Amino acid sequence: MRGEFETIARLYAPLAAGAPGAFGLRNDAAVVELAPGERSVVTLDAMVEGVHWLPADPPEAVARKLLRVNLSDLAAMGAVPRSYLLATCLGPSVGDAWLEGFVAGLAADQERYGVTLLGGDTTRTPGPTCLSLTALGAISEGPCLMRSTLKAGDGLYVSGTIGDGALGLDVLQDRIEGLAAADRDFLAERYRLPQPRTTLGPALLGLASACLDVSDGLVADASHLTEESGVDLEIEAAAVPLSAAVRAALGHRPDLLPRVLTGGDDYELLFGVAAGREGEVAALSARLALPLTRIGRAVPARAAEGGAVRVLDEAGRPLALETRGWTHF
């Protein structure tokens, strides 16, 4: 296998060509370039072989997922993605071919999202491969999108569709039967390749009253909003936007509904909008050609400590959900 310095020079340096401050990855650190009036927004997500991706997954998809889950966090704050740093602790199974596929995945998404590699570190581990990526975005002076600013009376919206990622993992692990091949492929692809809402996030600045990305599961992430904002949320289960593939799965497995509502890996944006601004959301949805669906509303907290999420069926009765979402411990 190539040595460390050759790997950096041959595989990674081309990914840094677009950032003058990366100095071709030949210095000890990189300078972050910003336009006047801009601030940096930073986030970091890690992924572990066998935990966050399956060993058989193509390395291109692993790279793209690693980048995209971070871009989703930037979007949740309203930041435009710009650059990233990468740490790869490579396990024994990783050879030149895997690494070339991994870098090809990064290159493809760099072009798609307009981001450039700034630096990082590459090392070896005798265990499973561990990857971490630090993404940097830019935002103008002024408030960013937050979790703590939701107000009672705000409508609750979500982008795209919910539950595809969770059922996609089920498909890849052969836990769902009877689905058409096209539906299986769609769901697996949604699990492998999140679509971070990098255009929506910045467009929500000044419109959304609060925002976060749905990565732990719709109900768990809604709970984060309520905990930070001190209001309750009422979500109408029937209003949650579902893909055709998820509808098909629920058609013969209605017991999967809790999994759809609490499974992770959606990477959609969940946000509040003040009453009276529904038309602006509809106009934004049309402009971005992206569904933005009202799924509920924030109400005053019933308990003194705030923070409840109630998922209601079509008769307005609370659904009992055994789990709220995914944690990593």
Added chain:
Amino acid sequence: MRGEFETIARLYAPLAAGAPGAFGLRNDAAVVELAPGERSVVTLDAMVEGVHWLPADPPEAVARKLLRVNLSDLAAMGAVPRSYLLATCLGPSVGDAWLEGFVAGLAADQERYGVTLLGGDTTRTPGPTCLSLTALGAISEGPCLMRSTLKAGDGLYVSGTIGDGALGLDVLQDRIEGLAAADRDFLAERYRLPQPRTTLGPALLGLASACLDVSDGLVADASHLTEESGVDLEIEAAAVPLSAAVRAALGHRPDLLPRVLTGGDDYELLFGVAAGREGEVAALSARLALPLTRIGRAVPARAAEGGAVRVLDEAGRPLALETRGWTHF
């Protein structure tokens, strides 16, 4: 063991209290605060259990080393350290006690170096623990310190002493006998706890013609300077500053000299200074109470491709060194 969210709230959130843009670690990303006219400098280094630290090492020391190797990279660019993001992929051996020690180490060094946690990710791996840290520093508008700007005629300087880290690892792995206990302890401590030159780095802006930190070994890192700058370097072995402990080790094991000159983990700064400015280096050394030693000079490249490092003995003859330094592959 504590869950993910409790770990973040109880252990990590206090480390983020000093940075308003970290939002108490309760958002998807953090905002980097800079004063007008400042730019961010970023770097990332990863460490793996059993590769970069020994399983018996105290978690406080692991945390501090992880932070400090990154602060050393910032210093090499002339940046003042400000904040960091942290990714922990924790192996099965890590429990609450280890993590509390790890966080205590971070807290101690946050105070020492004036840095604050901005964000990160915490997850689990079935293999060895993998850690990565992204450090952010600040630098004023204007040039930073680079590897590519060394000129023939410049003197070559190094801070502190060389070889302590490499022999410290040897001590910890019982490969050196006959050293006094105080010398053993000193060397082991230098391996476990690098002293990043965070005050020297920014002070070298406008004085050093080129700079990098010595992490792969003196000769290997000198080679990086020559490769990037297209000049040769002549290093006088007898001028390389050594601690009393390394001198003692060399006293009965002169065969260790190549290890001293090529071993890694020094985390000193290696820099060039134009002829005629020696007095400014001496004044800076006195002001910082830190040895800054002239160990050689840059000369025109002999080969067309440039890039040779010659280590000379006291008679001016090149020493033959079997290896130039440490790589991670």
